[in-house]
Every structure is written in C-alpha cells, then in structure tokens.
Amino acid sequence: MTLQTEIESRVSSGLDNEVILSVQDVVVQFPRPKKKTPFNAVNGVSFELRKGETLGLVGESGSGKSMTALSLLGLVPIPGKIIEGSINLRERRIDNLPINMLRKVRGNDLGMVFQDPMTGLNPVRNIGSQLCESVIRHQKVSKSEATEIAFKALDDVGIPSARDRLEAFPHELSGGLRQRVMIALALINHPEVIIADEATTALDATIQAQILDLFRERLSNATMILITHDMGVAAEICDRIAVMYAGRIVETGTIEEVLSSPRHPYTMGLLSAVPRFDIRRPKLVPIPGQPPTAEDIVQGCAFSSRCKFTQENCAERPLLKKRDNRLVACWFPKGEV
C-alpha cells in the first residue's frame, strides 16, 4: 500500500473536513560543492491538512521543519529546490506554478509568520505601509480602503491604539507588538492556510504566553501549520502533530495519541525527560548523539545510530506506515509506556 493511500485511509483526529492542503512526497534538495552528493533537507514528506485543523511540526533543529514550510510557498532558499513531490492547495497544484502565479498564492492563500519579529519587518518603512503594500497587491482596493483594512488587522490581533501604530516604525514597538504585527500581516488577506514557523521562540516567556493566547483565541478555527521546538506549545494549540527527523516525518497522530503514547523511539526520546510535575509545558530535551548530517549517507533508519531499540531490520528504511493502528516510521513501534 502506498504512503498516500495510507494517509488517506486515515480519519484525521475526528475531523472529517475537506482537505485544504495536501503535500505528497516532497523532497527539498541542496546541491553541495565539489561534486559531493546533494543533501536532502526534506526527504519525502507527506501530510494533509484539513479545514480548521492545526498541525504541529516538531523535531530537533535541522530536521527540515522550516524547509518544509518554505517549500509550501516556493521560498526554499537558493540553491535548494523541490526536486520531487507535489503540493496541492485544494485541487490546485502549487509547487510548479510560474513565479507570477506563485506570488498570487503567497500572502493571499498561504500566510506565513516567521520566527524573528525584530528583523522580519522593514526598519525604514512604517507598519501601515508594509501592511497596505500586501493588501493592495492582493485585493482590489484603494489606498484609503487598504489603510482601513490594515487598521482592522492590527486591532484584530490585540494591538492597542492600532490607528496610531500604522504610522509607527518597527523599532518603536516592543518585540511582542512586532510579532503581533507580523501575525496581522500574515492574516491580512485572509489566507486559507496559516504557517507559523517558531512564531514565539524569539520572545521571552511571558510575551510568548500572550502570543499563544492570541493563537488560541483568534486562530482556533484557522487551518494552520505550527512549527515549534516546544512540545508544550504543540500540546496547547495543535490538533495533530507530526514529528520530523532528518528530513522525514517519523510519527504522526492526534496530539493525545502522540503525547500520551508515543510509538517512535525518537518521539519517546523527545518526551522522556519531561518532569512529571510540569507535564503541561514539556520541552524538547536533547537526545544523546547527533542527527545525521549531509556527510552521513544513511541507508536504513536515520535514527538507528541513536536508537536504543536498533535491530538488524533497521538497516532497511522503515516507511511512515500504519503500524499498530498508528502512523509511525519504525520497524518496532513501542506500545504504551
């Protein structure tokens, strides 16, 4: 059975809504100098996103979360590119669009919130002009209508005295407010899918909590991909979770399934050192060993060098398949622990 039919056969977290975004076997490749074998930062990722669902992408640094997100918008940095797979937004294939069509998708159908609000806004242009630029590009409105839309967008994400902020420059706002502006910018054209890449990571804890509240309140019904290092954040916001390792999804399931009974040894590792008394905010903890780098050509399971349960079978790569009624890429998925 193919991976695709595996995923399709699955009823997603009780949500039977229509599929909005469908990602199939996407490979993002970076060529390497001096004829070295190219490096696949994303190595065959597939998932589906249904209307109103929030999917969490978690995994260690370098596992390919950001590249997966960027590939959706056709923003993989040069010289990397998508060399395989397909991305469909509803029925429309968007990974091979010509650049002028792709620009109509960016910010209009897919809205992205990046990690660092301190550098993500143009320092020499005021907030209003940056918001209006995107509104005017995607909606047929006048300058003054755009300003009104920009005001509403700022107001909507809980920015106080929003009208005055239109005139403000990024440096005049605190980090938390700037991230709200970034979110307003991502939402301003009512995109069908919102992608938030570590949207709270750069903020200090209390501001982070406020932004998470904003996500929960304002975006509870949004169709969203939320990338995070923080299992606690994922637990609070996501309906489903996909754990990435070395460019692949190694386990996916509802948030309850994955957090309460992880099946993949890597997921277990991510969750294992979480202190019991702080179960609401478990953090990713380092797992001994290093993920494979571009230099390591791994034939079998990419996690085998760090896995406690490695056996002979593991020399062959396990696909993400329904095993034991859960989607997991491991020859020996664990039961309840």
Next chain:
Amino acid sequence: MTDREEKNNRINVDQDEKEDANLVTASAGDVETIPVAQQTVRTILRRLAELVFLLLFVSTLLFFLLRLTGDPAAILAGETGDQEQLELIRKQYGFDKPLYVQYGVFLMKMLVLDFGTSLANAQDALGLVFERLPTSFTLVLIAFTANLIISIPLGAWLGSRPDRTGRKLGSTGVFILQGIPGYITGLILIQVFSVELRWLPSIGNQGPESWIMPAITLASFQAPQVIRVISANVSEAMREDYIRTARANGAGFNTLLWRHALKNAMLGATALIGAQVSFLIGGSIITEVIFAWPGLGRLLVTSVTTLDFPVVQAAVFVISVFVYLSITATDLAFIFIDPRLRRQRA
C-alpha cells in the same frame, strides 16, 4: 532610558500582570523618541560650533604660512617696484606692523567678513569669490546630480544580482574606474573628445557642451564609491529577513529591490554620498584647473600661486562653509531617512 532599562521595565510590567492577556498597554509597547525638530536644531548647533573652530584654525594657519613664504608688498609693487615704493606700500597696508598685530587686525576684520582687497587688482576679495561661485556651483551640481542618477540605479542593479556575470563584470569595471585618478580621467577625456575627435571644447564655460567633460571628470571622483557602496548595501539588504517577509507576501523583484532593499541601502550610502560632496568640492578645484573652468577652485589656485592672500583667505572661508553645509545636510538627511536615529540615546 537605555534600551536595556526599557526592556527590563517591560518585562517587569509583564510579570506583574502575568494573567492578563491584554496587558500590552500603550506605554509598555512604546519606545521614547526625541522630536525631529529638536534633533535638527541640536545637529545644526553642533556643526556650527565645529565650523567656527575650523575656520579659526585654517585661516590662522594660512595667515602665517602665506606671510612667511612671501612678501605681499613685493607682489603689490610688481617687478619694477624699488625700495621706496615697498616702504610706502608696507605703511599703507600695515605690513610694517608686527605680525601679531596684523593677525589681530585680520581676525577682527574676518569677523565682519572683511577680507580686504585682492593684491592683484584691488577688487574686494570676497566679491571676487562670490563672482566665481555660481560657475563652480553649476559644475558641482551637474556632477552631483549626474552621479546620483547613474550611480544609485546602477549600484542597486548590480547589488541585486549577486551571482550573475553582469555583476562581476560591473564590479570589476567599477574597481578599475576607482583606480584611475580624477585628473587622469579629465586628461583622457580631453585627449579623446577634444584633441582627436574635436567634439567637445576643452576649456572654459561656453554653454552646455562645455559642461559635459568637466562634469564627467568631477563625477568620477565620487561615482565608483557610490556604486560600490550602494551595490554592497543592496546585496546585503536583499538577504535580510524583511525581504523574506515581503516575498512571503507576494512581493516581486521590483518591489523587493526598489521599495524594500534600496531605502535601507541608501541609509548606509547617505553618509558616504554626503561626505563626498566635500570630495566634490575638493575635486572641483582640480577639475577647474584641468578644464580652465572659471570657477572658485581656479581662482583659489591662481591666488595661491600669486600669494594673493586676501583672496586665498576669502576663498578658503567660503569653501569651508560649503563643506560644512554639505556635512550638516548629510546629518539632517540621516535624521529624516532613518527613523531609528530619532530614537532617544541615553
């Protein structure tokens, strides 16, 4: 309040009201700024003070240098003058008094902008300088405008193409250009367009045709650096996070370059362009000499060689004022272009 204090403050406020999701109040989110007008006044006053010191220093230096290298009475008397005439002239102009007395008189007169009359033709020195000003100004203005019109788009274009051959060729060209001294450029232009092709006049100000070569020569003092800085800044700006944000919102190449990257790139270039206006003023002296351009620079050079010190002093005074005007204008441009500079610095 420093940035750090500001931040700490914010954190404290936030922690006090941890439970309140909407605690982001106006005061917590704002960073103090000083009004633009206040900064403008401050800048002008500071530069003015510097200018006063500079003028005092330069004119003092010139005064003693010129007096020690030549005898002004001998120049006035001309080649035919005998001893008696010299004595007469010395008395008349006060050259017989001790040097420090002469210096005192010179300073007092400078305060009321009286530089005396030219030793060559008895005309008012400052008047002579002002007479030449429009001619020099025309040249500098043409060169400056031409330079910006060409250098900024060219630099931006080169900078936006980090890995294409066009950029490599371009920067090599700029590099070579930069290595050629301005006076050589002028001489080459004269050789090609006046001597060989006979297309353009090589001396004097005889209308628009005769502006072309001096303007190119003068612009070549400034253009290569401007192109390089703009292109380096643009190529850096194009890698910034806000470019990615704009791209993720559907911005195309032209928006990214002209509306996002260039304005940031201009920030770093403003200082250079402004500072180079003073290079232009310096370069105009050389250019005026090469093309026999009847401007202030040539007047200065002639007066120095003939030790016509009232004219030298007047010319240096006026040139210094213009250099400082250009520097001050740069400062003010910064205040207006870079919103971050309006921020309070503790």
